[in-house]
Amino acid sequence: MAKYDELVPRFLKYVKVNSRSDPDSTTIPSSQREVDFLHQLMKELEQIGMSEVKYNNANGYVTALLPSNMDKKVPTIGFMAHTDTADFNSEHVNPQIVENYDGESDIKLSADGKYELTVKDFPALKNYKGQTLITTDGTTLLGADDKAGVAEIMTAMDYLIQHPEIQHGNIKIGFSPDEEIGTGAEHFDVKDFDADFAYTMDGGPVGQLEYETFxxxxxxxxxxxxxxxxxxxxxxxxxxxxxxxxxxxxxxxxxxxxxxxxxxxxxxxxxxxxxxxxxxxxxxxxxxxxxxxxxxxxxxxxxxxxxxxxxxxxxxxxxxxxxxYNMGEVMKDHMDVVELAKNAMTALDITPEIEPVRGGTDGSTISFMGLPTPNIFAGAENMHGRYEFVSEDALEKGVDVILKIVELNNQ
Structure with a gap:
C-alpha cells in the first residue's frame, strides 16, 4: 500500500501535461501551456485547503500559504519547484510502471525495442532493486524534473492539512515557470513570498543536498x-x-x-x-x-x-x-538552513549526499536576492531525455523530508 495515496496518481497526472518552456519566447511565462498548468495547480491548491493562493501576473509564480497552527512563532519556510520541462519532446508523455524491479534487468522503453534503460549504460539502476520505477515509453522525457518536486510539495501540504494534529509554523509554497530556460527566477518577488528561508525540491537521486552551483x-x-x-x-x-x-x-x-x-x-x-x-x-x-x-x-x-x-x-x-552565480557565496552565511535539511535526512536514515551542483537551480538566483534557498533531491534520474525515471520510493522520501524539515523547524 502506498505511503501517500495521492502522491503517484498526482505525479502521473502532472507529467501528462505538456508544460515545456520556450527559449525563443519573450513572454512571462514563456509559453501558454505553462500558464495553463500553473492555473491547474492553483485550483488543486485551493481544493486541498491552502490559503492565499494566487497567480502573479508579473512573474508567473503560483504561491500559497499554509498558516501556522502553533502558538509560538517559528521561522517561515518556503518550498519551491518549477513546473516547466526541458527542451525535449514533452507531448503525449506516456509513463510506464515497472513494479518490483529486480535491479539487474534492462528495461525496454519503446515497443519496438529501440530504446532501453540498460544497466550497462545506467548502472544506478542497481540501486532500485525491489522498488517500483516510473519510466518513459522512449518517445518523450518523463518530466520528473521537476514535476516530482511539485507532486512532493503538493502531497506534503495535503498531508499536513489532513493531519491538523501535526504542529507547524507558516509554510509558503511557490511553483515557478521557465526554470529550464534560466529566466523564471529572475522575476521572483522575495518580499511578496515572505519566507525566512526556502528549499527548491529539484535535485536528483535520494540524498542529494546542494548549496553550491556553477x-x-x-x-x-x-x-x-x-x-x-x-x-x-x-x-x-x-x-x-x-x-x-x-x-x-x-x-x-x-x-x-x-x-x-x-x-x-x-x-x-x-x-x-x-x-x-x-x-x-x-x-x-x-x-x-x-x-x-x-x-x-x-x-x-x-x-x-x-x-x-x-x-x-x-x-x-x-x-x-x-x-x-554560485549560491555558495550566499549560503556560507546561512549554513543553519543546510544543517536543518541535513538533520531531517539523517533522522529519516537518508544519507545526505552534499556535492556542488554541476548546473544551477532557481535557488541560485533567489539566494542572491536575499532568500537562502538550497536544493533538495526530488528523486529523478537521467533528466531531460527519454531515459529519465523516478522511483515511487524516491517520491515518498521527498515528502518525508519536507515533513521532517517542518517538524524540526518547530524545535
Whole structure:
C-alpha cells in the first residue's frame, strides 16, 4: 500500500501535461501551456485547503500559504519547484510502471525495442532493486524534473492539512515557470513570498543536498562572411562556416561537458547554424569559480579579436552575458538552513549526499536576492531525455523530508 495515496496518481497526472518552456519566447511565462498548468495547480491548491493562493501576473509564480497552527512563532519556510520541462519532446508523455524491479534487468522503453534503460549504460539502476520505477515509453522525457518536486510539495501540504494534529509554523509554497530556460527566477518577488528561508525540491537521486552551483554565462558568436562564386573566390571569399569552426577549435578542446567532472568548468556548444554568408553559434559557459568564469569569457573575446585581426573588423561578434552565480557565496552565511535539511535526512536514515551542483537551480538566483534557498533531491534520474525515471520510493522520501524539515523547524 502506498505511503501517500495521492502522491503517484498526482505525479502521473502532472507529467501528462505538456508544460515545456520556450527559449525563443519573450513572454512571462514563456509559453501558454505553462500558464495553463500553473492555473491547474492553483485550483488543486485551493481544493486541498491552502490559503492565499494566487497567480502573479508579473512573474508567473503560483504561491500559497499554509498558516501556522502553533502558538509560538517559528521561522517561515518556503518550498519551491518549477513546473516547466526541458527542451525535449514533452507531448503525449506516456509513463510506464515497472513494479518490483529486480535491479539487474534492462528495461525496454519503446515497443519496438529501440530504446532501453540498460544497466550497462545506467548502472544506478542497481540501486532500485525491489522498488517500483516510473519510466518513459522512449518517445518523450518523463518530466520528473521537476514535476516530482511539485507532486512532493503538493502531497506534503495535503498531508499536513489532513493531519491538523501535526504542529507547524507558516509554510509558503511557490511553483515557478521557465526554470529550464534560466529566466523564471529572475522575476521572483522575495518580499511578496515572505519566507525566512526556502528549499527548491529539484535535485536528483535520494540524498542529494546542494548549496553550491556553477557560475553561469551565455556566449553567442556571430560570423559575417563574404559569399561570392567559388570559381572567383580567391582572395575575396570569407566562409563564415570556416571562421566559426576556427573559433570553436581555438577553445580548450578538453574543457567540454563530456570530458569534465567534479569542480571542472567547461564551454558547451549548444547550437551551430551556418552558411558561407553567416554563421551563428550559441554556447553556455560554466565554472564554480567566478574569476575562472570571467577568464573563460575573456578567452572567448580574445579569440574573436584575433579572428577579426585576420579577416577584418566586424567579421566576428562575440557576446557574453552572466546568467547566475554560485549560491555558495550566499549560503556560507546561512549554513543553519543546510544543517536543518541535513538533520531531517539523517533522522529519516537518508544519507545526505552534499556535492556542488554541476548546473544551477532557481535557488541560485533567489539566494542572491536575499532568500537562502538550497536544493533538495526530488528523486529523478537521467533528466531531460527519454531515459529519465523516478522511483515511487524516491517520491515518498521527498515528502518525508519536507515533513521532517517542518517538524524540526518547530524545535
Amino acid at each position: 557560475n553561469a554565462a551565455s556566449l553567442v558568436v556571430d560570423v559575417q562572411g563574404k559569399d561570392v562564386h567559388p570559381g572567383s573566390a580567391y582572395g575575396v571569399m570569407i566562409n563564415a562556416n570556416e571562421v566559426a569552426i576556427q573559433f570553436q577549435n581555438a577553445l580548450p578542446q578538453e574543457e567540454v561537458p563530456e570530458k569534465t567532472k567534479g569542480m571542472d568548468g567547461f564551454f558547451h556548444l549548444l547550437k551551430f547554424d551556418g552558411t558561407v554568408d553567416h554563421a551563428h553559434m550559441e554556447y553556455i559557459i560554466r565554472d564554480f569559480d567566478r574569476d575562472q568564469l570571467n577568464s573563460r569569457k575573456d578567452l572567448a573575446h580574445r579569440i574573436g579579436d584575433k579572428l577579426n585581426a585576420e579577416y577584418g573588423d566586424g567579421v566576428v561578434t562575440v557576446t557574453t552575458k552572466d546568467e547566475y
